[in-house]
Amino acid sequence: MTPLVLILNGPNLNLLGVREPAVYGRDTLDDVRALAERRATELGLAIDFRQSNHEGVLVDWIQEARGKAAAIIINAGALTHTSIAILDALSAVELPVVEVHLSNIFRRETFRHHSYVSLAARGVICGFGPKGYALALEAVSGLIDGAATP
Ligand code: DQA
Numbered sequence: 001m002t003p004l005v006l007i008l009n010g011p012n013l014n015l016l017g018v019r020e021p022a023v024y025g026r027d028t029l030d031d032v033r034a035l036a037e038r039r040a041t042e043l044g045l046a047i048d049f050r051q052s053n054h055e056g057v058l059v060d061w062i063q064e065a066r067g068k069a070a071a072i073i074i075n076a077g078a079l080t081h082t083s084i085a086i087l088d089a090l091s092a093v094e095l096p097v098v099e100v101h102l103s104n105i106f107r108r109e110t111f112r113h114h115s116y117v118s119l120a121a122r123g124v125i126c127g128f129g130p131k132g133y134a135l136a137l138e139a140v141s142g143l144i145d146g147a148a149t150p
Helices: 029-043 055-064 077-081 084-093 131-145
Strands: 004-009 046-051 071-075 097-101 123-126
Touching: 004 029, 004 055, 004 131, 029 046, 029 131, 055 084, 071 084, 071 131, 097 131, 123 131
Parallel strands: 004 046, 004 071, 071 097, 097 123
Antiparallel strands: none
16 A cells, blocks of 8 residues: 655645745745655655644644554644644654754754754754655655664
């Protein structure tokens, strides 16, 4: 069966393309979804690509991934830097997690340098724009195959 990867996007990522284009670029979230779908197909993966502005909805989706998804890719937006609830959900679900950010959060304000999500993630990809989602899928593919070291 084709492994399913849950790709979650947090607050304000629905505004991609119009929101601070100097930081996040001109691609919309639909463009990112299309890119992720293409790469997933090449890698033999299926994706479930979602976005919510609400912390609790993201927590629900992470919990529901148990027994359904093989891995989670998450760009939690600003919740990355604040949400222990998302960290706890990611820790509880016991799936490989790859954290993605479009921007290089370490070149930005210091409050973006800390990530709760990272505590539950196998790795982090940031600063490569939408391509980061394709890179995360490659990482996930290796993790699912057991090709990557723990
Ligand atoms: C972001 C970085 C976060 O600091 C910010 O709050 C976002 C987007 C990124 O993809 O670069 O909303 O996660």
